[in-house]
Amino acid sequence: MKKLIISAAFIASSIVSFAQNDKYTAAMQKNISAMDTSFKNPANLLTLANNFERIGTAEKTQWLAFYYAALCQINYGYMQMQGNMGVVDAIADKATLLIAKADSLQPNNSEISCVKSMIATAHMIVDPMTRWQQYGQEIEQHNAAAMQQDPTNPRPYYLKGENLKGTPEQFGGGCKTAKPELQKAMDLFGAFKPASELHPNWGKQRVETLLNECK
Amino acid sequence: MQKGLLAVLFLWTISAAAQVKISGKVVDNKGKALAGISITLKNTYDGATADSAGNYSFNTTEKGAFTLEATGTGFKPFAQPITIATTDIDLNISLKEQVTDLKAVIISAGSFEASDKKRGAVLTDIDVVTTPSANGDVTEAFKSLPGAQQVGESEGLFVRGGTASESKVFIDGTQVNNFFYSSTPGIAQRGRFNPFLFKGTVFSTGGYSALYGQALSSALVLESKDLPEKSEADFGVSVVGVGGGMQHLAKDKKSSWGFSANYTHLALAFAVSKQRQDYFKVPIVFDGDVNFRFKTKGGGMVKMYSYFSKTNVGYRTNDIDSIGMKNAFSLQNINQYHNLSWKQPLKNRWKISAGISFSTNKDDIENELQDGNNNKQIITTPSFYAFKNFSLAANGTFLQNRIMLEKKLGGLSAIRFGTELSNSNEKSAYALYDGTKFSESIKETMAAGFAESDIYITNNLAAKLGMRTEHSALLNKWNIAPRASLAYQLGKKSSAGFAYGIFYQNPERRYLPSSTLLNFAKATHYILQYQMLSGVQTFRTEIFYKKYDDLFKTGFNNFGREVVASNNGSGYAKGFEFFWRDKKSIKGVDYWISYSFLDTKRDFLNFPSAIQPSFAAKHTAAFVFKKFILPWKTQFNLSYNFATGRPYYRIAYDGTQNKNVFTDRGETINYNSCSFSVNYLPTIGKKDTKNFAVWVLGINNVFGQTQVYTYNYSTDGTRKVPVGPTSRRFAFIGCFLSFGTDRTQDAINNNL
Numbered sequence: 001m002k003k004l005i006i007s008a009a010f011i012a013s014s015i016v017s018f019a020q021n022d023k024y025t026a027a028m029q030k031n032i033s034a035m036d037t038s039f040k041n042p043a044n045l046l047t048l049a050n051n052f053e054r055i056g057t058a059e060k061t062q063w064l065a066f067y068y069a070a071l072c073q074i075n076y077g078y079m080q081m082q083g084n085m086g087v088v089d090a091i092a093d094k095a096t097l098l099i100a101k102a103d104s105l106q107p108n109n110s111e112i113s114c115v116k117s118m119i120a121t122a123h124m125i126v127d128p129m130t131r132w133q134q135y136g137q138e139i140e141q142h143n144a145a146a147m148q149q150d151p152t153n154p155r156p157y158y159l160k161g162e163n164l165k166g167t168p169e170q171f172g173g174g175c176k177t178a179k180p181e182l183q184k185a186m187d188l189f190g191a192f193k194p195a196s197e198l199h200p201n202w203g204k205q206r207v208e209t210l211l212n213e214c215k
Numbered sequence: 216m217q218k219g220l221l222a223v224l225f226l227w228t229i230s231a232a233a234q235v236k237i238s239g240k241v242v243d244n245k246g247k248a249l250a251g252i253s254i255t256l257k258n259t260y261d262g263a264t265a266d267s268a269g270n271y272s273f274n275t276t277e278k279g280a281f282t283l284e285a286t287g288t289g290f291k292p293f294a295q296p297i298t299i300a301t302t303d304i305d306l307n308i309s310l311k312e313q314v315t316d317l318k319a320v321i322i323s324a325g326s327f328e329a330s331d332k333k334r335g336a337v338l339t340d341i342d343v344v345t346t347p348s349a350n351g352d353v354t355e356a357f358k359s360l361p362g363a364q365q366v367g368e369s370e371g372l373f374v375r376g377g378t379a380s381e382s383k384v385f386i387d388g389t390q391v392n393n394f395f396y397s398s399t400p401g402i403a404q405r406g407r408f409n410p411f412l413f414k415g416t417v418f419s420t421g422g423y424s425a426l427y428g429q430a431l432s433s434a435l436v437l438e439s440k441d442l443p444e445k446s447e448a449d450f451g452v453s454v455v456g457v458g459g460g461m462q463h464l465a466k467d468k469k470s471s472w473g474f475s476a477n478y479t480h481l482a483l484a485f486a487v488s489k490q491r492q493d494y495f496k497v498p499i500v501f502d503g504d505v506n507f508r509f510k511t512k513g514g515g516m517v518k519m520y521s522y523f524s525k526t527n528v529g530y531r532t533n534d535i536d537s538i539g540m541k542n543a544f545s546l547q548n549i550n551q552y553h554n555l556s557w558k559q560p561l562k563n564r565w566k567i568s569a570g571i572s573f574s575t576n577k578d579d580i581e582n583e584l585q586d587g588n589n590n591k592q593i594i595t596t597p598s599f600y601a602f603k604n605f606s607l608a609a610n611g612t613f614l615q616n617r618i619m620l621e622k623k624l625g626g627l628s629a630i631r632f633g634t635e636l637s638n639s640n641e642k643s644a645y646a647l648y649d650g651t652k653f654s655e656s657i658k659e660t661m662a663a664g665f666a667e668s669d670i671y672i673t674n675n676l677a678a679k680l681g682m683r684t685e686h687s688a689l690l691n692k693w694n695i696a697p698r699a700s701l702a703y704q705l706g707k708k709s710s711a712g713f714a715y716g717i718f719y720q721n722p723e724r725r726y727l728p729s730s731t732l733l734n735f736a737k738a739t740h741y742i743l744q745y746q747m748l749s750g751v752q753t754f755r756t757e758i759f760y761k762k763y764d765d766l767f768k769t770g771f772n773n774f775g776r777e778v779v780a781s782n783n784g785s786g787y788a789k790g791f792e793f794f795w796r797d798k799k800s801i802k803g804v805d806y807w808i809s810y811s812f813l814d815t816k817r818d819f820l821n822f823p824s825a826i827q828p829s830f831a832a833k834h835t836a837a838f839v840f841k842k843f844i845l846p847w848k849t850q851f852n853l854s855y856n857f858a859t860g861r862p863y864y865r866i867a868y869d870g871t872q873n874k875n876v877f878t879d880r881g882e883t884i885n886y887n888s889c890s891f892s893v894n895y896l897p898t899i900g901k902k903d904t905k906n907f908a909v910w911v912l913g914i915n916n917v918f919g920q921t922q923v924y925t926y927n928y929s930t931d932g933t934r935k936v937p938v939g940p941t942s943r944r945f946a947f948i949g950c951f952l953s954f955g956t957d958r959t960q961d962a963i964n965n966n967l
């Protein structure tokens with residue numbers, strides 16, 4: 001009987017913990033799948049950022065929740081650049097707080113370095129003439145770190161390629177220099193397998209679009 | 216057993232179904248709906264984001280006591296305990312605005328800031344070096360802003376009717392004596408320090424902070440850079456000389472060291488731009504500096520900077536009193552400057568900063584009267600000819616210590632207070648043509664205490680209130696100087712500001728020692744400002760009134776030297792200024808216009824009565840235009856400076872009236888100067904290169920417009936000679952290279 005009670009308790013507790021995990025996975029999945037459609041609507045993207053932050057804060061140990069929260073925030077920031085440049089720095093600062101939490105849970109992660117690079121890019125775009133020296137350097141460092149931390153990750157090459165494509169030719173940008181990076185990203189996407197269904201697996205479509213524009 | 220388990224599962228399902236809806240509206244303290252605020256049931260996944268009307272709504276299956284939180288950028292976090300039972304909860308939330316750097320009104324009455332980082336800065340760091348009239352000199356760049364005069368005959372900033380000595384320069388909190396290369400007659404000298412040393416500059420045209428003192432008119436506050444962003448070496452060659460240096464950033468990015476050396480030899484430049492003076496010693500300057508910086512534990516920073524310089528120059532000008540004779544002046548200067556500063560955050564939002572600066576300056580001046588063959592002449596009748604032969608050895612030291620504590624209160628509010636102690640010793644030995652020597656030494660110990668508070672009542676209303684007190688051992692007097700500055704946000708982009716302050720200053724070294732008991736000279740400033748700021752456009756206008764009291768009057772001592780005799784001088788300066796900078800209206804073009812109107816009169820030094828001083832023009836204007844042409848990788852810069860004519864006077868002692876009188880006066884022609892520069896950046900954007908090159912071509916006074924700064928009078932007053940620039944035009948060409956060493960190092964490591 002005693003044994004039975006213990007095993008029942010054990011079963012119950014694993015059910016609870018399973019349910020807990022399940023709840024996390026389900027919530028993450030739901031929000032991750034909503035990301036694709038949200039890129040057309042800034043308000044939705046901010047909602048997702050807040051949802052991910054809530055999950056991260058409640059779970060305390062899940063770096064992916066903070067990672068996605070930061071990713072959504074910074075993309076929300078990019079969407080404000082048309083006509084609302086004044087708020088971009090504050091949003092980027094918010095994303096920095098979130099990615100720092102992810103970073104402390106999962107140090108030296110290639111995906112996290114990618115988000116840091118995106119944050120630095122946002123800061124730079126606010127005032128490129130006076131900021132390129134500082135943030136240009138930061139972007140490069142984060143991209144290089146991301147490539148080194150996981151050589152199979154296509155996203156740092158995508159980010160580098162996209163930045164180069166947006167840089168005027170006279171400054172060493174344009175399709176000519178961007179294409180090899182984007183091609184490299186494309187090749188890596190071909191072989192890329194995310195560690196789990198919750199792990200980052202985005203950007204392929206964007207690279208395809210960019211490569212098409214560079215044809 | 217099985218039944219029991221079923222029952223549990225059943226109950227669980229029921230409770231899961233019993234959701235409670237939590238909803239409401241989020242507003243700010245004025246009742247305006249706030250969008251994008253995140254509402255969270257603490258420690259759960261449940262929550263919502265407020266929509267564009269501020270409404271939020273979410274369902275939860277949680278039961279019991281919880282905390283509902285609301286957070287959003289720019290607002291103070293909100294938390295309220297709630298108990299969730301079975302009924303829906305309706306909760307409206309009002310958020311208080313957080314006073315933040317990004318939103319708060321900027322206190323800027325009376326001051327212009329050059330910075331890449333600070334909001335509200337009117338110039339960026341690079342503007343200082345790309346303004347063509349500035350020739351890479353920090354102080355010259357500020358002459359394109361309202362407030363400063365276009366004085367060309369001597370160095371320094373003449374601000375709002377003040378003399379150059381009424382403007383003081385501070386680096387990392389401590390005062391810098393001899394900021395400029397040593398004066399030579401009729402030629403304005405440049406600032407000693409490389410503009411790239413500094414990351415932020417505040418040029419105050421009045422009403423400055425209680426942290427600084429001993430300047431009646433203006434403070435130029437420079438802040439040196441922290442750690443460099445990367446290791447870098449640079450090298451430059453130009454028509455004026457060669458220079459180079461390097462900065463090394465440690466691998467852990469916690470410390471750096473660097474040095475630079477510059478050798479200036481003006482022979483080539485003078486061959487290109489013909490000088491009015493006849494140089495028998497073409498100016499040669501050697502400058503060198505070293506720096507060391509490191510981050511301390513807990514986010515502090517220690518910075519050390521040392522500078523050494525040696526100058527040699529000698530030139531002849533026509534003697535003003537005779538025909539065919541010459542005046543030969545030569546100067547050797549040795550200067551060193553050291554600055555050590557430390558900043559450290561402490562517990563409970565306290566911060567300590569301390570600094571010490573030490574400098575010595577040695578000038579050896581020889582002056583001779585020479586004949587047409589450059590031979591020394593001693594003519595004793597009339598005797599004033601003989602006195603043109605003299606030598607002066609001046610030797611000064613200056614030491615300043617400073618310590619300040621600061622506590623951040625809520626929001627951006629803060630209090631800071633500190634103390635400052637400086638010692639100076641100025642020795643001089645003056646030798647006449649006959650070998651008679653006069654030596655003297657002026658010592659001063661100045662102690663100061665200051666306190667200041669930043670008060671941010673809301674994002675829209677801020678004040679800076681301060682008090683400073685100083686004790687001068689030389690004068691044996693105390694002073695108390697209150698300072699206040701206010702800013703109020705009027706609209707989204709516009710603000711109004713007000714500044715008030717009392718400022719004290721000691722007499723200038725050259726009018727000492729005095730046999731009289733003296734007091735500080737005093738100035739009271741009132742400034743009203745209106746400003747409109749957007750990221751790409753700045754409009755600013757100020758009106759000001761400055762009242763001078765207790766200015767120093769001079770007389771002659773027993774040795775015939777002009778020294779301070781009393782505090783009976785006074786004066787005023789009033790006027791208005793405006794500044795407009797626009798980076799938006801014309802695509803790819805950045806330009807600014809500044810205008811100053813100045814009405815000033817003063818009675819000081821040897822003036823017979825209150826007059827508009829010779830260093831003050833009524834109208835001053837500047838126009839600066841910059842355009843970068845991308846395909847050419849070239850930036851074109853143009854600046855035009857204008858000022859109406861300045862008065863000049865001959866003041867002489869009239870024995871019959873027993874006082875100083877004007878024997879002649881006049882006004883110079885208007886001042887016009889157009890300068891042009893081109894920066895060519897061939898390496899910009901070159902892939903995988905860390906090397907960077909800038910070619911600079913600059914021409915001052917492109918159109919060769921005649922410029923007269925003032926007039927010099929012969930001893931008897933019968934002749935006057937215009938004082939103008941040393942050459943009609945000045946051309947500069949140079950190439951500056953920098954090499955990032957990061958990449959190279961990586962490449963080496965990877966290949967080993």
